[in-house]
Amino acid sequence: MCLPSQVAQILTGLMILCLGAMTYFMPQPYRVGDLLFINIGYHVWGSCFFFTSGVLSIAAGRKMSKRLLQGSLGMNTVSATIAGIGSSVLIFDEINIFTPIKWIPRKLLFFGTLVTGVLTLSLLEACIASSLSIFGCRAACSVSKVLVYSPNNDQVLPEVSADHIYDEVAFR
Structure with missing residues:
Protein backbone atom coordinates (compact mmCIF):
# COMPACT_ATOMS: atom_id res chain seq x y z
CA MET A 1 0.00 0.00 0.00
CA CYS A 2 1.43 3.35 -1.04
CA LEU A 3 0.53 6.22 1.28
CA PRO A 4 0.69 9.91 0.33
CA SER A 5 3.29 10.53 3.03
CA GLY A 13 13.81 14.75 -1.80
CA LEU A 14 13.56 15.55 -5.50
CA MET A 15 12.38 19.13 -4.90
CA ILE A 16 15.19 19.78 -2.40
CA LEU A 17 17.65 18.50 -4.98
CA CYS A 18 16.20 20.79 -7.67
CA LEU A 19 16.04 23.89 -5.45
CA GLY A 20 19.55 23.26 -4.17
CA ALA A 21 20.83 22.88 -7.73
CA MET A 22 19.11 26.14 -8.70
CA THR A 23 20.75 27.86 -5.74
CA TYR A 24 24.14 26.33 -6.53
CA PHE A 25 24.13 27.28 -10.22
CA MET A 26 22.71 30.76 -9.72
CA PRO A 27 24.83 33.53 -11.29
CA GLN A 28 27.04 35.56 -8.96
CA PRO A 29 25.00 38.82 -8.93
CA TYR A 30 22.06 36.87 -7.51
CA ARG A 31 24.04 34.96 -4.88
CA VAL A 32 24.94 36.03 -1.39
CA GLY A 33 28.40 34.64 -0.84
CA ASP A 34 28.88 31.06 0.22
CA LEU A 35 26.13 29.31 2.07
CA LEU A 36 26.82 26.51 4.49
CA PHE A 37 24.12 24.19 3.12
CA ILE A 38 25.63 24.49 -0.37
CA ASN A 39 29.17 23.95 0.88
CA ILE A 40 28.32 20.79 2.83
CA GLY A 41 26.16 19.50 -0.03
CA TYR A 42 22.96 19.12 1.98
CA HIS A 43 20.84 19.42 -1.14
CA VAL A 44 22.55 16.33 -2.57
CA TRP A 45 23.01 13.90 0.32
CA GLY A 46 19.88 15.06 2.16
CA SER A 47 17.70 14.45 -0.86
CA CYS A 48 19.32 11.03 -1.39
CA PHE A 49 18.41 10.03 2.17
CA PHE A 50 14.85 11.34 1.78
CA PHE A 51 14.37 9.56 -1.53
CA THR A 52 15.75 6.29 -0.15
CA SER A 53 13.58 6.41 2.96
CA GLY A 54 10.49 7.02 0.81
CA VAL A 55 11.31 4.08 -1.44
CA LEU A 56 11.95 1.82 1.56
CA SER A 57 8.68 2.91 3.16
CA ILE A 58 6.77 2.05 -0.01
CA ALA A 59 8.54 -1.32 -0.25
CA ALA A 60 7.75 -2.07 3.40
CA GLY A 61 4.11 -1.16 2.82
CA ARG A 62 3.82 -3.48 -0.16
CA LYS A 63 5.67 -6.46 1.27
CA MET A 64 5.24 -6.74 5.00
CA SER A 65 8.41 -8.43 6.18
CA LYS A 66 10.20 -7.78 9.44
CA ARG A 67 13.47 -6.79 7.73
CA LEU A 68 11.81 -4.28 5.43
CA LEU A 69 9.90 -2.76 8.33
CA GLN A 70 13.08 -2.46 10.39
CA GLY A 71 15.00 -1.05 7.42
CA SER A 72 12.26 1.50 6.79
CA LEU A 73 12.21 2.37 10.49
CA GLY A 74 15.97 2.89 10.57
CA MET A 75 16.05 4.91 7.36
CA ASN A 76 13.16 7.13 8.48
CA THR A 77 14.92 7.75 11.79
CA VAL A 78 18.11 8.71 9.96
CA SER A 79 16.12 10.91 7.55
CA ALA A 80 14.41 12.70 10.44
CA THR A 81 17.80 13.34 12.04
CA ILE A 82 19.30 14.56 8.75
CA ALA A 83 16.28 16.82 8.16
CA GLY A 84 16.69 18.29 11.66
CA ILE A 85 20.39 18.97 11.11
CA GLY A 86 19.72 20.39 7.64
CA SER A 87 16.94 22.62 8.98
CA SER A 88 19.23 24.08 11.62
CA VAL A 89 21.92 24.72 8.99
CA LEU A 90 19.35 26.38 6.74
CA ILE A 91 18.08 28.56 9.60
CA PHE A 92 21.69 29.61 10.22
CA ASP A 93 22.04 30.48 6.52
CA GLU A 94 18.76 32.44 6.57
CA ILE A 95 20.01 34.46 9.53
CA ASN A 96 23.27 35.19 7.70
CA ILE A 97 21.41 36.25 4.55
CA PHE A 98 18.86 38.60 6.05
CA THR A 99 20.51 39.98 9.23
CA PRO A 100 22.94 42.58 7.85
CA ILE A 101 20.51 43.95 5.27
CA LYS A 102 18.00 46.69 6.02
CA TRP A 103 16.68 46.96 2.49
CA ILE A 104 16.31 43.74 0.50
CA PRO A 105 16.93 44.00 -3.25
CA ARG A 106 14.89 41.83 -5.60
CA LYS A 107 17.86 39.68 -6.53
CA LEU A 108 18.53 38.81 -2.92
CA LEU A 109 14.86 38.26 -2.22
CA PHE A 110 14.68 35.65 -5.00
CA PHE A 111 17.76 33.90 -3.63
CA GLY A 112 16.39 34.00 -0.09
CA THR A 113 13.10 32.58 -1.34
CA LEU A 114 14.90 29.54 -2.75
CA VAL A 115 16.67 28.97 0.56
CA THR A 116 13.37 29.40 2.42
CA GLY A 117 11.78 26.83 0.10
CA VAL A 118 14.50 24.31 0.92
CA LEU A 119 14.00 25.06 4.63
CA THR A 120 10.23 24.52 4.37
CA LEU A 121 10.70 21.22 2.55
CA SER A 122 13.28 20.10 5.13
CA LEU A 123 10.87 20.81 7.97
CA LEU A 124 8.15 18.92 6.10
CA GLU A 125 10.49 15.98 5.63
CA ALA A 126 11.39 16.03 9.33
CA CYS A 127 7.69 15.81 10.26
CA ILE A 128 6.94 13.05 7.75
CA ALA A 129 10.01 10.97 8.59
CA SER A 130 9.51 11.24 12.35
CA SER A 131 5.82 10.27 12.10
CA LEU A 132 6.64 7.33 9.83
CA SER A 133 9.37 6.20 12.21
CA ILE A 134 6.92 6.31 15.12
CA PHE A 135 4.39 4.24 13.18
CA GLY A 136 7.17 1.98 11.90
CA CYS A 137 8.35 1.37 15.45
CA ARG A 138 4.85 0.34 16.46
CA ALA A 139 4.61 -1.97 13.45
CA ALA A 140 8.08 -3.48 13.95
CA CYS A 141 7.43 -4.15 17.62
CA SER A 142 4.12 -5.88 16.92
CA VAL A 143 5.11 -7.81 13.79
CA SER A 144 5.46 -11.04 15.79
CA LYS A 145 1.75 -10.92 16.70
CA VAL A 146 -0.76 -12.80 14.58
CA LEU A 147 -2.75 -10.63 12.21
CA VAL A 148 -6.07 -11.99 11.01
CA TYR A 149 -7.48 -10.31 7.94
CA SER A 150 -11.05 -11.05 7.06
CA PRO A 151 -12.28 -9.23 3.98
CA ASN A 152 -15.62 -7.49 4.18
CA ASN A 153 -18.35 -9.35 2.37
CA ASP A 154 -20.64 -6.71 0.86
CA GLN A 155 -23.42 -9.16 0.02
CA VAL A 156 -24.25 -10.03 3.63
CA LEU A 157 -25.72 -7.19 5.64
CA PRO A 158 -24.62 -6.95 9.24
CA GLU A 159 -27.24 -7.73 11.81
CA VAL A 160 -27.79 -5.27 14.61
CA SER A 161 -28.94 -6.79 17.84
CA ALA A 162 -31.28 -4.86 20.10
CA ASP A 163 -29.77 -6.48 23.18
CA HIS A 164 -26.38 -5.03 23.94
CA ILE A 165 -24.25 -6.38 26.72
CA TYR A 166 -21.82 -3.88 28.13
CA ASP A 167 -19.02 -4.67 30.51
CA GLU A 168 -18.18 -2.38 33.33
CA VAL A 169 -15.40 -0.06 32.25
CA ALA A 170 -13.12 1.45 34.84
CA PHE A 171 -10.75 4.26 33.98
CA ARG A 172 -7.56 4.46 35.98
Whole structure:
Protein backbone atom coordinates (compact mmCIF):
# COMPACT_ATOMS: atom_id res chain seq x y z
CA MET A 1 0.00 0.00 0.00
CA CYS A 2 1.43 3.35 -1.04
CA LEU A 3 0.53 6.22 1.28
CA PRO A 4 0.69 9.91 0.33
CA SER A 5 3.29 10.53 3.03
CA GLN A 6 5.65 8.03 1.43
CA VAL A 7 5.22 9.62 -1.97
CA ALA A 8 5.72 13.02 -0.33
CA GLN A 9 9.09 11.84 0.98
CA ILE A 10 10.25 11.01 -2.53
CA LEU A 11 8.92 14.26 -3.99
CA THR A 12 10.41 16.28 -1.13
CA GLY A 13 13.81 14.75 -1.80
CA LEU A 14 13.56 15.55 -5.50
CA MET A 15 12.38 19.13 -4.90
CA ILE A 16 15.19 19.78 -2.40
CA LEU A 17 17.65 18.50 -4.98
CA CYS A 18 16.20 20.79 -7.67
CA LEU A 19 16.04 23.89 -5.45
CA GLY A 20 19.55 23.26 -4.17
CA ALA A 21 20.83 22.88 -7.73
CA MET A 22 19.11 26.14 -8.70
CA THR A 23 20.75 27.86 -5.74
CA TYR A 24 24.14 26.33 -6.53
CA PHE A 25 24.13 27.28 -10.22
CA MET A 26 22.71 30.76 -9.72
CA PRO A 27 24.83 33.53 -11.29
CA GLN A 28 27.04 35.56 -8.96
CA PRO A 29 25.00 38.82 -8.93
CA TYR A 30 22.06 36.87 -7.51
CA ARG A 31 24.04 34.96 -4.88
CA VAL A 32 24.94 36.03 -1.39
CA GLY A 33 28.40 34.64 -0.84
CA ASP A 34 28.88 31.06 0.22
CA LEU A 35 26.13 29.31 2.07
CA LEU A 36 26.82 26.51 4.49
CA PHE A 37 24.12 24.19 3.12
CA ILE A 38 25.63 24.49 -0.37
CA ASN A 39 29.17 23.95 0.88
CA ILE A 40 28.32 20.79 2.83
CA GLY A 41 26.16 19.50 -0.03
CA TYR A 42 22.96 19.12 1.98
CA HIS A 43 20.84 19.42 -1.14
CA VAL A 44 22.55 16.33 -2.57
CA TRP A 45 23.01 13.90 0.32
CA GLY A 46 19.88 15.06 2.16
CA SER A 47 17.70 14.45 -0.86
CA CYS A 48 19.32 11.03 -1.39
CA PHE A 49 18.41 10.03 2.17
CA PHE A 50 14.85 11.34 1.78
CA PHE A 51 14.37 9.56 -1.53
CA THR A 52 15.75 6.29 -0.15
CA SER A 53 13.58 6.41 2.96
CA GLY A 54 10.49 7.02 0.81
CA VAL A 55 11.31 4.08 -1.44
CA LEU A 56 11.95 1.82 1.56
CA SER A 57 8.68 2.91 3.16
CA ILE A 58 6.77 2.05 -0.01
CA ALA A 59 8.54 -1.32 -0.25
CA ALA A 60 7.75 -2.07 3.40
CA GLY A 61 4.11 -1.16 2.82
CA ARG A 62 3.82 -3.48 -0.16
CA LYS A 63 5.67 -6.46 1.27
CA MET A 64 5.24 -6.74 5.00
CA SER A 65 8.41 -8.43 6.18
CA LYS A 66 10.20 -7.78 9.44
CA ARG A 67 13.47 -6.79 7.73
CA LEU A 68 11.81 -4.28 5.43
CA LEU A 69 9.90 -2.76 8.33
CA GLN A 70 13.08 -2.46 10.39
CA GLY A 71 15.00 -1.05 7.42
CA SER A 72 12.26 1.50 6.79
CA LEU A 73 12.21 2.37 10.49
CA GLY A 74 15.97 2.89 10.57
CA MET A 75 16.05 4.91 7.36
CA ASN A 76 13.16 7.13 8.48
CA THR A 77 14.92 7.75 11.79
CA VAL A 78 18.11 8.71 9.96
CA SER A 79 16.12 10.91 7.55
CA ALA A 80 14.41 12.70 10.44
CA THR A 81 17.80 13.34 12.04
CA ILE A 82 19.30 14.56 8.75
CA ALA A 83 16.28 16.82 8.16
CA GLY A 84 16.69 18.29 11.66
CA ILE A 85 20.39 18.97 11.11
CA GLY A 86 19.72 20.39 7.64
CA SER A 87 16.94 22.62 8.98
CA SER A 88 19.23 24.08 11.62
CA VAL A 89 21.92 24.72 8.99
CA LEU A 90 19.35 26.38 6.74
CA ILE A 91 18.08 28.56 9.60
CA PHE A 92 21.69 29.61 10.22
CA ASP A 93 22.04 30.48 6.52
CA GLU A 94 18.76 32.44 6.57
CA ILE A 95 20.01 34.46 9.53
CA ASN A 96 23.27 35.19 7.70
CA ILE A 97 21.41 36.25 4.55
CA PHE A 98 18.86 38.60 6.05
CA THR A 99 20.51 39.98 9.23
CA PRO A 100 22.94 42.58 7.85
CA ILE A 101 20.51 43.95 5.27
CA LYS A 102 18.00 46.69 6.02
CA TRP A 103 16.68 46.96 2.49
CA ILE A 104 16.31 43.74 0.50
CA PRO A 105 16.93 44.00 -3.25
CA ARG A 106 14.89 41.83 -5.60
CA LYS A 107 17.86 39.68 -6.53
CA LEU A 108 18.53 38.81 -2.92
CA LEU A 109 14.86 38.26 -2.22
CA PHE A 110 14.68 35.65 -5.00
CA PHE A 111 17.76 33.90 -3.63
CA GLY A 112 16.39 34.00 -0.09
CA THR A 113 13.10 32.58 -1.34
CA LEU A 114 14.90 29.54 -2.75
CA VAL A 115 16.67 28.97 0.56
CA THR A 116 13.37 29.40 2.42
CA GLY A 117 11.78 26.83 0.10
CA VAL A 118 14.50 24.31 0.92
CA LEU A 119 14.00 25.06 4.63
CA THR A 120 10.23 24.52 4.37
CA LEU A 121 10.70 21.22 2.55
CA SER A 122 13.28 20.10 5.13
CA LEU A 123 10.87 20.81 7.97
CA LEU A 124 8.15 18.92 6.10
CA GLU A 125 10.49 15.98 5.63
CA ALA A 126 11.39 16.03 9.33
CA CYS A 127 7.69 15.81 10.26
CA ILE A 128 6.94 13.05 7.75
CA ALA A 129 10.01 10.97 8.59
CA SER A 130 9.51 11.24 12.35
CA SER A 131 5.82 10.27 12.10
CA LEU A 132 6.64 7.33 9.83
CA SER A 133 9.37 6.20 12.21
CA ILE A 134 6.92 6.31 15.12
CA PHE A 135 4.39 4.24 13.18
CA GLY A 136 7.17 1.98 11.90
CA CYS A 137 8.35 1.37 15.45
CA ARG A 138 4.85 0.34 16.46
CA ALA A 139 4.61 -1.97 13.45
CA ALA A 140 8.08 -3.48 13.95
CA CYS A 141 7.43 -4.15 17.62
CA SER A 142 4.12 -5.88 16.92
CA VAL A 143 5.11 -7.81 13.79
CA SER A 144 5.46 -11.04 15.79
CA LYS A 145 1.75 -10.92 16.70
CA VAL A 146 -0.76 -12.80 14.58
CA LEU A 147 -2.75 -10.63 12.21
CA VAL A 148 -6.07 -11.99 11.01
CA TYR A 149 -7.48 -10.31 7.94
CA SER A 150 -11.05 -11.05 7.06
CA PRO A 151 -12.28 -9.23 3.98
CA ASN A 152 -15.62 -7.49 4.18
CA ASN A 153 -18.35 -9.35 2.37
CA ASP A 154 -20.64 -6.71 0.86
CA GLN A 155 -23.42 -9.16 0.02
CA VAL A 156 -24.25 -10.03 3.63
CA LEU A 157 -25.72 -7.19 5.64
CA PRO A 158 -24.62 -6.95 9.24
CA GLU A 159 -27.24 -7.73 11.81
CA VAL A 160 -27.79 -5.27 14.61
CA SER A 161 -28.94 -6.79 17.84
CA ALA A 162 -31.28 -4.86 20.10
CA ASP A 163 -29.77 -6.48 23.18
CA HIS A 164 -26.38 -5.03 23.94
CA ILE A 165 -24.25 -6.38 26.72
CA TYR A 166 -21.82 -3.88 28.13
CA ASP A 167 -19.02 -4.67 30.51
CA GLU A 168 -18.18 -2.38 33.33
CA VAL A 169 -15.40 -0.06 32.25
CA ALA A 170 -13.12 1.45 34.84
CA PHE A 171 -10.75 4.26 33.98
CA ARG A 172 -7.56 4.46 35.98
